[in-house]
Amino acid sequence: MNKNFFKILRAGVNTTFQDLGRDNLYHIGIPFSGAMDNRNYLLANKLVGNKTELPVIEFAYQGPLLEYSGERINIAITGDVNFIIKRNNKEIKGVCYQVFELGNEDKLDIISTNKSVYGYLAVSGEFDLKYQWSSCSTNTKANIGANEGKKLEVGQKMNLLKINENLNMKKLDYVNTRIENLRVIKGTNFDYFSEQGKKIFFEKEFIISKLSDRMGMRLEGPKIENKVDTNIKSEGLIKGVIQVPADGNPIIMLSDHGTIGGYPKIGVVISADYDKLVQLTPGTKIKFKECDLSSAESLFKLYELETQNLISQI
Amino acid sequence: MIKNILNLGDAALYCDFGNEVNKDTNTQVIKYFKSIQNEKIEGINNLTPSYNKLIVSFDLKKTNYKNLKKKLENLNTNINDNFKSKRIEIPACSDQNFSLDIKRLEDKLKLSAEKIYENFYNKEFFCYMTGFIAGMPFLGDLDKNMRTERLETPRVKVPRGSIGLTQQFANIYTFESPGGWNIIGNTPINIFDSSNEKNPNLINPGDTIVFKRITKDQYQNYNE
Numbered sequence: 001m002n003k004n005f006f007k008i009l010r011a012g013v014n015t016t017f018q019d020l021g022r023d024n025l026y027h028i029g030i031p032f033s034g035a036m037d038n039r040n041y042l043l044a045n046k047l048v049g050n051k052t053e054l055p056v057i058e059f060a061y062q063g064p065l066l067e068y069s070g071e072r073i074n075i076a077i078t079g080d081v082n083f084i085i086k087r088n089n090k091e092i093k094g095v096c097y098q099v100f101e102l103g104n105e106d107k108l109d110i111i112s113t114n115k116s117v118y119g120y121l122a123v124s125g126e127f128d129l130k131y132q133w134s135s136c137s138t139n140t141k142a143n144i145g146a147n148e149g150k151k152l153e154v155g156q157k158m159n160l161l162k163i164n165e166n167l168n169m170k171k172l173d174y175v176n177t178r179i180e181n182l183r184v185i186k187g188t189n190f191d192y193f194s195e196q197g198k199k200i201f202f203e204k205e206f207i208i209s210k211l212s213d214r215m216g217m218r219l220e221g222p223k224i225e226n227k228v229d230t231n232i233k234s235e236g237l238i239k240g241v242i243q244v245p246a247d248g249n250p251i252i253m254l255s256d257h258g259t260i261g262g263y264p265k266i267g268v269v270i271s272a273d274y275d276k277l278v279q280l281t282p283g284t285k286i287k288f289k290e291c292d293l294s295s296a297e298s299l300f301k302l303y304e305l306e307t308q309n310l311i312s313q314i
Numbered sequence: 315m316i317k318n319i320l321n322l323g324d325a326a327l328y329c330d331f332g333n334e335v336n337k338d339t340n341t342q343v344i345k346y347f348k349s350i351q352n353e354k355i356e357g358i359n360n361l362t363p364s365y366n367k368l369i370v371s372f373d374l375k376k377t378n379y380k381n382l383k384k385k386l387e388n389l390n391t392n393i394n395d396n397f398k399s400k401r402i403e404i405p406a407c408s409d410q411n412f413s414l415d416i417k418r419l420e421d422k423l424k425l426s427a428e429k430i431y432e433n434f435y436n437k438e439f440f441c442y443m444t445g446f447i448a449g450m451p452f453l454g455d456l457d458k459n460m461r462t463e464r465l466e467t468p469r470v471k472v473p474r475g476s477i478g479l480t481q482q483f484a485n486i487y488t489f490e491s492p493g494g495w496n497i498i499g500n501t502p503i504n505i506f507d508s509s510n511e512k513n514p515n516l517i518n519p520g521d522t523i524v525f526k527r528i529t530k531d532q533y534q535n536y537n538e
Contacts, residue, residue: 023359026371027347028515029445029488029506032360133511142448142489144508185323233335234452236362236369236445238326259362259445268323271374293379296324300374 004070004125004160011154012110014060014214016138017129017146020053025133026236026259030144033137036118036214036255036278039307040078040176044122046314047076047099047170055129055136055146057121063110064152070160074099074167075108079119079279080176082111097172116176116279125163139256141215172314179276180284183291183299187242187265192228197248200224201266202290206250210282214256217277219286223248226264234262240269240277242288254278272299315342319386321379322369327386329368335454335482339366340442344519349391357382363519364443365452399520404486404501406435406477406525407533412500415465419479419496422462433460434498434525439484441521449488449506451517456482468494475500477525484525486517499525502536 018041021034035041035058042052057064063081076099077083083094086107094100102108102123113119129136129146136146143149152158190198206221230246237243241253243263252269253261255278269277270291280286291299315331322328329346331339347363350370357377362369372382408416408431416427423430439453456479464480469492472478476487478495485495488506505516517523528536 024361026360026362026369026445027519029448029450132508141491142506142508144448149508185321188320188322188328233333233365233367234443234446235364235367238323238360238369238371240323258447260364260443261446265322268326270323271325293321293324297374297378300324304375 004073004163006066006068006158008064008152008154008156008158009067009107010065011152012059012064013062015064015152016058016140017055017127018058018137019055019135021137021255022133022135029259030133030139030142031256031259032239033139033145033256034135035120037079037120037275039275039310040118040120042307042311043097043172043174043314044076044078044120046311047078047097047172048074048122048124049164049166049168049170050122050124050126052311054122054126057152059110059119059121060113060117062112063119063121065110066108068102068106068108069104071163072101072103072167073160073163074124074169075102076100076122076170077110077119078122080114080116081119082114084109084111097174099169099171101167101169115178115281117281118279123160124167126161128159128161141256170314172310174310176279177276178279179273180280181287181289182273182277183270183296184242184267184288185270185291185293185296187267189232189264190266192226192264193244193266194225194227197225197227201250202288205285205287208280208282208284208286212282214254216254216257217252217280219250219252221249224250224266228264230264231262232264234260237261238268240271240274241265242267242269252277270296270299272296272303316346319383324379325372325374327370327372327379327382329370329386331366331368333366335365335442337440340440341520343368346391347519349389350386353389355382355385362445364445399522400518401522401524402517403524403526405503405528405532405536406499406501407528407530408499409530409533412476412497414476414497416498418465419462419498423460425459430460430498431527433457434484435527436524439523439525441517441519441523442483443519444515444517447487447489447491448508449515449517450485451505451515451523453484453523454482456484462496464494465496468492472497473500475502477501500533502533
């Protein structure tokens, strides 16, 4: 029987299981999904002594309130997150990138993210989850992945299949940085836009709209004028693509994006900036900076090296 | 043949087969897609064939644009098995509860409802691509007198199973989803099955599809 489990007392805004995501399915209409902020996902697993590719709980803005039953385990939360652990009548203030222990009847209250969107909760063990196409990542649109492809809901129980025996109280010194200048490679339809439109795109500020989720981030700001055609024949998309529909407001494709789209692509956010992009909250003012392919490749290598360094410090 | 290969961002190749949308161009795209799939090239993590383009996404940790471009340019695409395509009949009902936009279609096409159904049912469609949402097939071509644009204001929720028309294409909403296509009917059968990991899509690029009209009673009693 499952003697180790969490009960969800409050679900939070958008709480799902995520891992590295699933590849090679775009051609049938299934996006990558996976943890939005890959670096913070990997760090959470490493802190609790898991294999880095195990599923974790991703939450956005307000996280879940969980009650734990079972043997002692460790947890770690990554991102920029306010949380407390309630034990008997005491409250222990949580610190991100630091391992905390959780015992029977302890409650974990993930209150909110600070000036960021996503946070990650990893536990020293493995949840009992359904894998589809080698991934647990929840895709709520197609109801694929863990938890019947749905967000976690209040009252649910999440069972642990196994827990780690070697529990170490690890810690990492790390502070998430924010970027408001996103580096972008020109898109395949860049020349659909007027000279004025191109200038606006690379010079003016855009504001992240509230209409943003795991599928996409909508932006508001000066309209980007299209002089060729506001529709193209539908074609494949990847995460980071910036499409501009007829209303002139850009939309950035994120991890759960539709696999095909029919709006002109003005640019693509470089891979090195993706983790930082997804963490930008509605209301944030951003600017796009042009980047060439070889710089983007070098910047990604650097970013990846940094991530690996952080992992090896744990 | 591929007219041009460009980069789409730093982690994808954009293979351009020209601007035309027709069966010949699309067959080239599908052939290329299958050939790359067969090669199992290191680093490629997704292929997205569409009407006249193929996006090849890759893991930037494992390879890069320059490397893959060279590999794709030298790829042998002479697969002669004509890739397995099927002919599939899709039962569909155009009862007024399902044919949500028939009035609009009558207005726009200047055809009677019965004439529209006559032009749509029992006709062979070709599956150009699947995607946008899981398993959604894009089928063509509608006759010239059946072509109209998307709704001015898209629906927030198109019911699952809905069959939509836009321009020369028909599609099937495999899930409830927002959408702007003109809805002409609904099918009771499951087009996408996520429990079948090997073959989740009933309809795949290259397949031939024929819609067969069923009554409301047949729809309600439909057992797969």
